[in-house]
Amino acid sequence: MLPCLKKIYKDDSEGLHEAMERTSELFNAEDMTAALPVGILLSMEEQKAKGVPIESEMISETKAALFPPMAAVGDTLNWATIVPVMLALMCPYALSGAWWPPLVVIAVGALLCNSQAYILMHMGYNLGNRAIKDLVQSGLINKIMSFFTVMGMFVIGGMISSLVSVTCPITISSSDVSFALQSDLFDALMPNLLTLIATLIIFSLCKKENVSVLKIIYGTMVIGIVLGAVGVIA
Structure with a gap:
């Protein structure tokens, strides 16, 4: 966020210093879905720099409130759904001796992850602070998390059934x-x-x-x- 903060607070060194302190606070989220709250936080910082009465505590509290649900959604969507699905699709080809499945996984994964981060960053910036608050207050974020959790467990169960084998020859x-x-x-x-x-x-x-x-x-x-x-x- 530092390049963006330098641009936002280019004529306010004290404001930049305070923003950097806020940025250094704990923010433990999944890499790609973290782009949404980062976009929202940048929008709030920009509004604050323009004189909108936004307290520093509000930005810090927003950050603290955003990263747990977005981390859960990101871990479930990307690492428990997208990645296992890609691996499950490519494993049979890799086991048959093909050399290209790892390249497909890397290329498709990079494309999906970077596209996701780009879209979420701009979405968060454009919608501002209200977007995620609406999701949390309406309870929609919990439904999204539940859906992807069930989907992730379904995919993992399918992978275990097809790729893990324990038999007794006695x-x-x-x-x-x-x-x-x-x-x-x-x-x-x-x-x-x-x-x-x-x-x-x-x-x-x-x-x-x-x-x-x-x-x-x-x-x-x-x-x-x-x-x-x-x-x-x-």
Whole structure:
């Protein structure tokens, strides 16, 4: 925001100093959707520089009120929906040996993200402070967040079902009968049951504060190698 603030407060060094102090306050939001509140904040700074009676506290409070919902929307929309969808579409081609899927993901992702940030920045600047307040007060922002949360979980569930596979190759045989644990027991109870159980275990570990992601990754690798070596899973 600094280049914009320098342009807004080009003849007011004290105002620029105060604006820079406000800008340095905590603002923890998702990269692309943060463009909307940034546009709104720039609009407020511009109005303040023109003499509109906007208190500094109002700008700071607006920033503090905007970043949680926009961070939630951005994380759900971009990282739990758009990115998994692109990866899910490109993974089959990558697994078949094609070299171009990573380039498509990078190019399309960059195009979507930059377009989103550009549009939201201008939207926030043009609509000003009233836009996000209307969304929050009307409750529409909560509906948007709920929609993208459900959509993101739906996509992630589909990816787990198609890309994660845990099976048990153990077969119990007698003189006349053989009993395969996977097909005759687990699949009879529920298809992909072991995959679901493994996913739920990892999900429960992710929710524990004292268990890091690296521990989960390395633990999963070790357990998978050991159980695979002894023939318990495949």
